[in-house]
Amino acid sequence: MPTVSFNTHFPGYEILGELGRSNARVLKARHLETGDLVAIKHFALNTDAETLRRFRFESQLMTDIRHPNVVRVREVQLDMPMPFIVMEWIEGGNLRTLLTERGHLDVPTTIRLGLQMAEAFKAIHPKGIIHRDIKPENILYRPLPSGELHFLLTDFGVARLREQSQTMTGQSLMTYEYASPEQFDNPKGVDVATDYYSLGVVFYECLSGRVPFSMADSTGMATFMNQVLRTSPPDLQLTAGQYLPPSLDTILRWTLTKNPAERLSDVDELTLLLGQANVEQLQASRTSERRAPVSTRTVAAPVSVSQPQETTYLPPVDDEPVASSNWWAVVLGVVVVGVLIALAVYYTNLRNMANRKFVPDSTATAGDSSETPSVTNDTTTTSSDYLMEESARDSSEADTPPVSTSTTEPATTTVTTAPDSTNTVPDSTQTNN
Numbered sequence: 001m002p003t004v005s006f007n008t009h010f011p012g013y014e015i016l017g018e019l020g021r022s023n024a025r026v027l028k029a030r031h032l033e034t035g036d037l038v039a040i041k042h043f044a045l046n047t048d049a050e051t052l053r054r055f056r057f058e059s060q061l062m063t064d065i066r067h068p069n070v071v072r073v074r075e076v077q078l079d080m081p082m083p084f085i086v087m088e089w090i091e092g093g094n095l096r097t098l099l100t101e102r103g104h105l106d107v108p109t110t111i112r113l114g115l116q117m118a119e120a121f122k123a124i125h126p127k128g129i130i131h132r133d134i135k136p137e138n139i140l141y142r143p144l145p146s147g148e149l150h151f152l153l154t155d156f157g158v159a160r161l162r163e164q165s166q167t168m169t170g171q172s173l174m175t176y177e178y179a180s181p182e183q184f185d186n187p188k189g190v191d192v193a194t195d196y197y198s199l200g201v202v203f204y205e206c207l208s209g210r211v212p213f214s215m216a217d218s219t220g221m222a223t224f225m226n227q228v229l230r231t232s233p234p235d236l237q238l239t240a241g242q243y244l245p246p247s248l249d250t251i252l253r254w255t256l257t258k259n260p261a262e263r264l265s266d267v268d269e270l271t272l273l274l275g276q277a278n279v280e281q282l283q284a285s286r287t288s289e290r291r292a293p294v295s296t297r298t299v300a301a302p303v304s305v306s307q308p309q310e311t312t313y314l315p316p317v318d319d320e321p322v323a324s325s326n327w328w329a330v331v332l333g334v335v336v337v338g339v340l341i342a343l344a345v346y347y348t349n350l351r352n353m354a355n356r357k358f359v360p361d362s363t364a365t366a367g368d369s370s371e372t373p374s375v376t377n378d379t380t381t382t383s384s385d386y387l388m389e390e391s392a393r394d395s396s397e398a399d400t401p402p403v404s405t406s407t408t409e410p411a412t413t414t415v416t417t418a419p420d421s422t423n424t425v426p427d428s429t430q431t432n433n
Contacts, residue, residue: 010040010084028089031074038074041155042084059085062156067123069116071140071154090152092143095136095202104209107242107281113139113151113206114251114274117199120153121267125192131156132190134198135178136205177201177211181229181258193260196270200255207244208237212256229258245280247273 013029019039020026027040062073075086095113099105105113117139124131131138131153138155180197182190205211212233215224233256238244251273254264264270 013040037089039087039089040084042082061127061129065123069120069152070123071152087154090140090142092141095139095141098141099136104239105206109149110203110206111274111278111281114203116151117153118267118271118274124156129156130190130192131195133175134195134202135175136202176215176224177213182260184225184229193263193265196255196263196265200252203252204236243284245277247277247280
């Protein structure tokens with residue numbers, strides 16, 4: 001921006017250009033000693049000594065405030081032909097420019113603005129400083145690398161001068177659309193509640209793109225003042241697709257209350273409501289973005305699905321019970337199969353052990369030789385030594401009556417260990433009576 005020459009001299013500063021004019025002229029300058037970029041605001045004063053003294057006192061307080069949401073006042077010069085205030089340079093712009101470009105702000109950005117203005121209130125109100133002129137032109141911003149905006153409040157105490165001053169064009173310096181009702185009735189008796197009313201108007205404009213009451217929409221000053229003093233603000237009209245958190249709606253109603261004694265004017269309460277509004281906004285956005293889980297099979301649902309995953313539709317079923325019953329069926333089947341395998345292994349091992357450790361005796365021992373005509377002898381299931389011994393005896397006693405082999409004995413005869421060869425075979429010398 002080209003350098004602009006001014007008749008007014010600002011000692012210690014190099015004027016780089018004019019940033020704009022509203023109720024005062026704002027210049028971009030460089031501090032010659034440090035090289036810092038600054039913003040100089042100068043205006044014509046036509047006020048009484050008490051107002052000037054109060055402004056000097058509040059301006060001095062502002063030079064002591066170091067807060068990230070408050071534009072630092074570097075210097076105040078009131079004894080010059082054209083009094084001026086030197087403030088730190090903010091490289092972004094003001095909220096008015098932002099609203100002009102976008103038309104309105106989205107809900108998350110408005111909540112962020114409110115939280116940072118609440119922090120600014122914490123810095124100025126405990127020191128007895130009332131801004132009195134909160135509006136988009138007095139809220140600056142700088143863009144952050146994250147894409148978010150960092151907001152700062154500026155122009156403290158200037159409104160007290162404007163209440164009794166005139167611009168160089170002779171017009172009133174009050175910004176009527178953002179003024180609280182009590183500023184029309186008793187301008188000198190306002191308290192911190194007036195800053196909360198003005199902030200509520202800023203919220204309303206950020207969300208809807210327009211102020212609740214406008215001078216342009218009124219037929220005259222009297223009509224406009226009557227609206228501000230007695231008429232409830234029109235219902236907020238959000239752009240399509242925007243969700244207004246209930247807590248943010250509560251803030252709008254409580255800050256725009258006509259009676260300052262009933263108005264929201266506690267910074268902790270404001271911060272709490274803004275935090276709740278932020279949570280409500282996040283919940284609403286996540287609910288709208290959440291998608292139904294994709295199922296491995298398609299079932300009929302009460303709502304239509306634009307792109308079904310499969311072409312085959314099944315009757316409505318409850319996924320949870322089906323999944324549970326299938327799971328139990330699988331577990332039961334595994335248990336049954338395991339039991340059958342265990343039983344098969346057990347009986348197989350039992351049979352092998354019986355074959356290795358025990359020799360079944362299928363020989364049916366006849367009763368007393370005196371009562372039984374013949375002796376049953378099974379030569380097929382005895383051990384090899386026992387068979388050899390019995391064969392030798394059979395060959396030496398050829399005159400002994402033949403021994404009948406039992407073929408009808410059941411397979412469940414008592415299994416015993418191989419009998420001693422000396423007592424198992426009946427004495428061949430005994431003959432039947």
